[in-house]
Amino acid sequence: MNVNFSGFNYLTIAVLIFLVCNLPQLCPAEDEIPDWDSAVADSSGQTVNWYMWGGSPAVNRYVNGYLARELKNRFNINLRQVPVKDIAEIVSKLMVEKAAGKNSGGSVDLMWINGENFRTCKRENLLFGPFADVLPNQRFVDWHNPAVENDFGTPVAGMESPWGSAQFVMIYDSARTPDPPTTIADLIRWIIKHPGRFSYPAPPDFTGSAFVRHFFYHTGAPEKWQQGYNEAELKESADSTYAILNDLKPFLWREGSTYPDSPVRLNSLFVDNEIDFSFSYHQGEATRNILDGIFPDTVRTYVFDEGTIANTHFVAIPFNAENKEGAMVVANFLLSPEAQYKKAEPDVWGDFPVVSTTRLPVEWQEKFNTRPRGVATLDDQQLQSHQLPEPPSDILVYLEKGWENQVLKSR
Amino acid sequence: MKIRHFPFVASIVFAVIIPFLPLILWSFSTRYHYPALLPQEFGIRGWMYVLDTARGQIAAGIYESFTLALVTTLISLVFGLPAGRALGLYDFPGKKLASLLLMLPVIVPPLSVTMGLHLWFIRLELVETFAGVVLIHLTFCLPYTIFVFWGVFSDYDPDFEDQARSLGASPSHVVFKIMLPMVLPGVVVAALFSFLLSWSQYLSTLIIGGGKMLTLPILLFSLMDSGDRPIAGAVCLIFILPAFLALIATTKSLGHQSLKGMH
Structure with missing residues (x-):
């Protein structure tokens, strides 16, 4: 009887402990950032599940080929890519897991994000960190570069680690359009002179939205939006942006009654000779597409004289990741000169290095400066001297909503 | 007879093959x-x-998709057939309510169904498991299977079973030698439906499987x-x-x- 009673008691205590420990606010998940040596030691044998947009065969090839092989050989880490259509799906998944109190053993170890998704993750405390400053290869990154320090206006603060950089470029076929317009003002004139030969993906598509921001920058000084602007100024500039775009509507493809839904559709219209320009938020994409036979050999790229928008893309570790140490080692390896160099090769991926060349060891500096470039890719000098920062992501959202209400819906 | 049907058959083959060209x-x-x-x-x-x-990934994806679809199909047949038989042959109180409830997962957008169940599946520790993904696929496959069998059994004459029984057939004999052969076309249609639905699930597999199950659609939709x-x-x-x-x-x-x- 007595034994039974105490047995019951132990059970009650066990249940109570179990309940208490499952309340997220009382027992927060272990959030300590391991130091580098113990992270490397613990990472051996881990499988890192890396969730990322899987729409690019070139990226998939680089991740599943070179990266997976090197990580296995050097650190005994199994890299497992989980390709998704849109990483926002994974951000929602993490939000549900947070709400359900699943604070450990999560399946996402690493994700490829930036901009709006990073802002959401940071606001909802979905990230593990700050871990970026623990990674030794951070020394190759210029953290004073505004495009690295802030991710679309959100301070990175070590909550994500940079992977690559991207810059918006215009794409044209030199055989069809030998003399492309090199300023926004010229582009507007060109569109009016060639009705039906231009279009852009409808925001909130990532690339279409970036295109609209160039017109927004055209209405005033781009630097102004980094800080200290007021509502009225924003509204005024936004309204004149919509006015320009509305005036252009009758001269767009299908008279602006419809827009392509993605840069992919835009590229298709471009190669199918429906329109004369495409554009990409990836300076090496045109070359890549020429190599794959998707674009004709005569396709080239250029940046506007006033510059084009550039940003950095990052990797982050979710709060409940099971293999945080492995994820840190992967994030660090992504920043190594060899991985960054391989990624930049035009026939691999052609993504631009996020490491700053001057910070690299001398032998790597030489290699990076003389690395092969594709036929349609501009050189670093041309690109870097024409970079504009992204505006904060609330301006971005403001413009996307405004475009929908005032450009798309005004028929 | 073959000649007479030729233009008809040819046009069907044409319509099926042409989109693949x-x-x-x-x-x-x-x-x-x-x-x-x-x-x-x-x-x-x-x-x-x-x-x-991408051979390794795709081969693993085909295997994963195939096992999931197969298990889902088998379970939905096992549950769908008796349910469809009950709905098709008998009248009982609450039949309308039952059919409405069965319809729900088909009417409500799959995303809401999946998101709602995700929270429950986390609590029940079913997320990222094979069983969990089979269950979420069943949510979409089972209603269709039941509706197919409902239709099949509406035209089914249970008197055949009585005849067999009066001749001394055992219950299992009645099921396997009388009922199943008669409803076999229905079984095939239901199995096909179920298999194809499970085969093409993307979002539900992604959310409940959490990337642990890399089925063919997950690999392919991201490439599309x-x-x-x-x-x-x-x-x-x-x-x-x-x-x-x-x-x-x-x-x-x-x-x-x-x-x-x-x-």
């Missing part, structure tokens, strides 16, 4: 630019990606909007092929059985 052309092209009708240059870059570069048409073409064909084979295999038995049943 562009896919096949794209998948075997390396250069296919406007305005050419046929690819300017043929090649196997698309197939090399699918069968070589790559803009790389040769790869997308090859990938589509890989995706369609098993479903196409299942369809051909079942139409054979379907046609055969329904002819028998017509007399």
Whole structure:
């Protein structure tokens, strides 16, 4: 009887402990950032599940080929890519897991994000960190570069680690359009002179939205939006942006009654000779597409004289990741000169290095400066001297909503 | 008789095959630019990606999809047949309510169903498990299976079973020798429905499977909007092929059985 009673008691205590420990606010998940040596030691044998947009065969090839092989050989880490259509799906998944109190053993170890998704993750405390400053290869990154320090206006603060950089470029076929317009003002004139030969993906598509921001920058000084602007100024500039775009509507493809839904559709219209320009938020994409036979050999790229928008893309570790140490080692390896160099090769991926060349060891500096470039890719000098920062992501959202209400819906 | 049916059969074959032609052309092209009708240059870059570069992933995806679809189909048949029989043969209080409830997962957008169940599945520790993904697939497959059997049993005459029983047949004999052969075309249709639905699930697998189950649709849907048409073409064909084979295999038995049943 007595034994039974105490047995019951132990059970009650066990249940109570179990309940208490499952309340997220009382027992927060272990959030300590391991130091580098113990992270490397613990990472051996881990499988890192890396969730990322899987729409690019070139990226998939680089991740599943070179990266997976090197990580296995050097650190005994199994890299497992989980390709998704849109990483926002994974951000929602993490939000549900947070709400359900699943604070450990999560399946996402690493994700490829930036901009709006990073802002959401940071606001909802979905990230593990700050871990970026623990990674030794951070020394190759210029953290004073505004495009690295802030991710679309959100301070990175070590909550994500940079992977690559991207810059918006215009794409044209030199055989069809030998003399492309090199300023926004010229582009507007060109569109009016060639009705039906231009279009852009409808925001909130990532690339279409970036295109609209160039017109927004055209209405005033781009630097102004980094800080200290007021509502009225924003509204005024936004309204004149919509006015320009509305005036252009009758001269767009299908008279602006419809827009392509993605840069992919835009590229298709471009190669199918429906329109004369495409554009990409990836300076090496045109070359890549020429190599794959998707674009004709005569396709080239250029940046506007006033510059084009550039940003950095990052990797982050979710709060409940099971293999945080492995994820840190992967994030660090992504920043190594060899991985960054391989990624930049035009026939691999052609993504631009996020490491700053001057910070690299001398032998790597030489290699990076003389690395092969594709036929349609501009050189670093041309690109870097024409970079504009992204505006904060609330301006971005403001413009996307405004475009929908005032450009798309005004028929 | 064969001659008389020829134009009819030919038009069906034509309508089924023609949509695949562009896919096949794209998948075997390396250069296919406007305005050419046929690819300017043929090649196997698309197939090399699918069968070589991403071979491991895709083979594992096919295996994962196939086992999931198979298990889901078997379970939905086991539960769908008795349920459909009850709905088709008997009147009982609450029948309308039952049919409404069964319809719900089909009417409500799959995303809401999945998101809602996700929270529960986390609590029940079913997320990221094979069983969890089978369960979420069943949410979509089972209603269809039940509705197919409902239809089948509405035209079913249970008197045959009584006759067999009066001649001394055991219950299992009645089920396997009388009922199943009579409803076999229905079983085939229901199995096909269920298999194809499970085979093509993307979002529910992604959310509940949490990336642990890398099924074919998860691998392929992310590639579809790559803009790389040769790869997308090859990938589509890989995706369609098993479903196409299942369809051909079942139409054979379907046609055969329904002819028998017509007399």
